Amino acid sequence: MPEIRYNFLKDTYVIFSAERAKRPHDYFREPEAEIGIVEKCPFEYGNEDKTPPEVFAIREKGTKPNTPGWKIRVVPNKYPALKPEDNFLEKQEGLFKKFTGYGYHEIIIETPDHFKQIYNFSVEEIKLLLISIKNRFQEISKDKNIKYIQYFKNYGKEAGCSLFHSHSQIIATPLIPKEVATKISQLKGFYKKEKSCYLCKEIDFELKENKRIVYENESFIAYCPYYSIFPFEVRVIPKKHSNRFDNINEKEMTFLSKALKVITQKIYKTLNNPAFNIILYTNPVNTDIEHIEKFNHWYIEILPRVNIMAGFEFGTGWYINTTYPEDASQFLKESDI
Amino acid sequence: MPEIRYNFLKDTYVIFSAERAKRPHDYFREPEAEIGIVEKCPFEYGNEDKTPPEVFAIREKGTKPNTPGWKIRVVPNKYPALKPEDNFLEKQEGLFKKFTGYGYHEIIIETPDHFKQIYNFSVEEIKLLLISIKNRFQEISKDKNIKYIQYFKNYGKEAGCSLFHSHSQIIATPLIPKEVATKISQLKGFYKKEKSCYLCKEIDFELKENKRIVYENESFIAYCPYYSIFPFEVRVIPKKHSNRFDNINEKEMTFLSKALKVITQKIYKTLNNPAFNIILYTNPVNTDIEHIEKFNHWYIEILPRVNIMAGFEFGTGWYINTTYPEDASQFLKESDI
Numbered sequence: 001m002p003e004i005r006y007n008f009l010k011d012t013y014v015i016f017s018a019e020r021a022k023r024p025h026d027y028f029r030e031p032e033a034e035i036g037i038v039e040k041c042p043f044e045y046g047n048e049d050k051t052p053p054e055v056f057a058i059r060e061k062g063t064k065p066n067t068p069g070w071k072i073r074v075v076p077n078k079y080p081a082l083k084p085e086d087n088f089l090e091k092q093e094g095l096f097k098k099f100t101g102y103g104y105h106e107i108i109i110e111t112p113d114h115f116k117q118i119y120n121f122s123v124e125e126i127k128l129l130l131i132s133i134k135n136r137f138q139e140i141s142k143d144k145n146i147k148y149i150q151y152f153k154n155y156g157k158e159a160g161c162s163l164f165h166s167h168s169q170i171i172a173t174p175l176i177p178k179e180v181a182t183k184i185s186q187l188k189g190f191y192k193k194e195k196s197c198y199l200c201k202e203i204d205f206e207l208k209e210n211k212r213i214v215y216e217n218e219s220f221i222a223y224c225p226y227y228s229i230f231p232f233e234v235r236v237i238p239k240k241h242s243n244r245f246d247n248i249n250e251k252e253m254t255f256l257s258k259a260l261k262v263i264t265q266k267i268y269k270t271l272n273n274p275a276f277n278i279i280l281y282t283n284p285v286n287t288d289i290e291h292i293e294k295f296n297h298w299y300i301e302i303l304p305r306v307n308i309m310a311g312f313e314f315g316t317g318w319y320i321n322t323t324y325p326e327d328a329s330q331f332l333k334e335s336d337i
Numbered sequence: 338m339p340e341i342r343y344n345f346l347k348d349t350y351v352i353f354s355a356e357r358a359k360r361p362h363d364y365f366r367e368p369e370a371e372i373g374i375v376e377k378c379p380f381e382y383g384n385e386d387k388t389p390p391e392v393f394a395i396r397e398k399g400t401k402p403n404t405p406g407w408k409i410r411v412v413p414n415k416y417p418a419l420k421p422e423d424n425f426l427e428k429q430e431g432l433f434k435k436f437t438g439y440g441y442h443e444i445i446i447e448t449p450d451h452f453k454q455i456y457n458f459s460v461e462e463i464k465l466l467l468i469s470i471k472n473r474f475q476e477i478s479k480d481k482n483i484k485y486i487q488y489f490k491n492y493g494k495e496a497g498c499s500l501f502h503s504h505s506q507i508i509a510t511p512l513i514p515k516e517v518a519t520k521i522s523q524l525k526g527f528y529k530k531e532k533s534c535y536l537c538k539e540i541d542f543e544l545k546e547n548k549r550i551v552y553e554n555e556s557f558i559a560y561c562p563y564y565s566i567f568p569f570e571v572r573v574i575p576k577k578h579s580n581r582f583d584n585i586n587e588k589e590m591t592f593l594s595k596a597l598k599v600i601t602q603k604i605y606k607t608l609n610n611p612a613f614n615i616i617l618y619t620n621p622v623n624t625d626i627e628h629i630e631k632f633n634h635w636y637i638e639i640l641p642r643v644n645i646m647a648g649f650e651f652g653t654g655w656y657i658n659t660t661y662p663e664d665a666s667q668f669l670k671e672s673d674i
Binding site: 005006007008009010011012013014015016017023024025028081093094095096148150152153154157158159160161169171173177178179180182183185186187190198201202205209226227228229232270271272277278279280281301303308309310311312314315316317318319320321322324331 | 342343344345346347348349350351352353361362365418430431432433485487489490491494495496497498506508510514515516517519520522523524527535538539542546563564565566569607608609614615616617618638640645646647648649651652653654655656657658659668
């Protein structure tokens with residue numbers, strides 16, 4: 001069973017995952033996301049038995065679970081960071097505090113095509129991904145032990161990806177993570193003073209300034225935040241206030257798919273196929289926070305990993321960004337996608 | 338002039354460094370820390386004019402500044418993230434807040450030997466590095482605009498190092514960084530309740546448990562913290578309570594040098610020459626925080642970079658660690674250094 005230890009000095013948590021336990025020489029070389037041999041890839045058609053049984057899939061009519069015929073498939077991670085076993089318990093270990101590693105860790109296999117990556121997906125294919133995320137959010141949040149569901153995608157070795165076949169991940173945690181708590185506290189403070197959602201204000205400001213916007217459609221706007229921690233960081237956010245990703249409707253999903261297609265293509269082209277993370281920020285679940293529906297505003301971040309976190313960043317929690325977002329957005333806007 | 342922008346959502350700061358501004362294709366490939374051509378290395382004997390003039394050096398008697406004859410040399414970074422120019426000013430930019438990029442960014446060239454790395458330094462050579470850090474801390478803290486001085490070393494490409502010749506860095510900031518503020522707030526909270534220093538308690542606990550200790554000498558103890566964020570993370574900490582690194586005396590410097598030599602050698606050997614960061618955590622400067630001398634306790638962290646920060650870590654501020662510190666310390670202890 002994995003365990004979660006409280007890091008008192010950072011006021012955050014560390015998941016220790018026994019299933020993934022490694023000996024020193026497993027670290028000798030970080031495995032690259034090698035293209036590998038198609039037949040051996042656990043995410044291929046026909047290799048459905050190489051993953052744990054699927055918990056969700058979109059399939060051709062008449063095909064059975066865990067057989068070919070799927071368009072997108074969600075399975076528990078074979079080596080989960082967190083698992084929905086036993087109870088969620090806190091335990092004091094002398095001076096230290098730890099918890100059982102309760103939670104969920106799932107893999108979304110985004111396509112049966114071994115060679116297709118997200119920037120080559122059709123709008124319809126990206127939409128299948130959004131439908132899957134929404135479904136898993138709704139299912140997992142039924143477990144009252146879960147307080148936050150983190151969707152993320154690691155693309156490329158420098159972004160933490162070790163399997164080439166296009167996939168993303170969901171990790172559901174039994175506590176509200178620090179970054180989420182900080183954000184909520186900041187947004188709540190703003191709401192108390194200004195009686196409005198900070199991110200709605202920011203969207204208005206960005207539209208008025210028009211210096212950092214990369215793309216816009218009926219429902220979504222994409223811009224490089226004023227305070228981007230990384231070069232070419234892009235936020236994709238619904239223009240209409242909404243605190244939960246899983247409230248997204250059919251039409252909005254189409255617009256979000258279009259936005260994600262354009263942005264991932266622009267990043268692919270402008271930065272010559274860099275590694276990147278896609279991260280969803282949304283509402284905690286099974287938690288009562290007064291007025292959160294008014295001050296929280298969900299969004300997606302695309303973080304190209306062209307810089308490396310070094311000693312300064314770890315020591316201070318500050319970032320050094322070598323490209324102003326005003327320049328980054330200009331470069332991305334000008335790329336002919 | 339660089340600028341510092343406030344990141345409201347994360348409640349932290351981002352340094353935008355114009356001197357280091359890059360166009361998209363500068364990111365096409367992260368430069369490796371290539372060994373390079375010795376004669377062209379700006380950190381070689383005879384190439385002193387390739388760096389800005391030195392601000393500190395330990396030299397053979399009779400040699401002049403910015404000429405050969407030095408054993409260790411500190412110079413301003415040619416492409417500084419922060420600069421001590423103009424005034425430190427806050428400015429509102431519509432919805433956003435920014436500051437002038439005031440501060441210091443210096444390079445410590447640790448040896449004239451192009452090929453020698455820290456794990457091959459003698460105890461005396463490591464001591465020269467400690468003397469240099471202490472000197473620069475004392476000098477830079479005379480500038481009342483400076484609130485924190487961050488010493489760090491990036492070794493290897495994955496740790497953010499792009500120049501092979503052994504060096505480390507100092508960045509002095511005009512605000513207390515977030516990680517430092519969080520730590521102070523946590524330690525202060527503990528002190529208020531327990532009337533003692535948390536880290537003194539932790540050292541006692543680690544000594545009693547004896548499950549995570551890697552090395553110990555008269556003045557210092559080195560252990561893998563219970564809540565390590567990375568595999569094989571090691572903390573080197575003075576056993577006697579002290580809130581400021583720059584209070585270190587001659588004898589303690591010798592013991593710290595010995596500890597750092599052993600730990601870097603063990604990490605080099607156990608993990609087969611991994612990239613790592615060395616980070617110093619100490620007191621803020623020019624800031625009055627009641628009782629900080631009682632509850633703050635300086636230390637050094639060595640972070641091997643064998644894992645990659647991925648989408649989950651950025652989204653949540655949590656970490657996934659695949660090696661328990663109890664195992665990591667055992668592996669390090671057993672290595673025959």
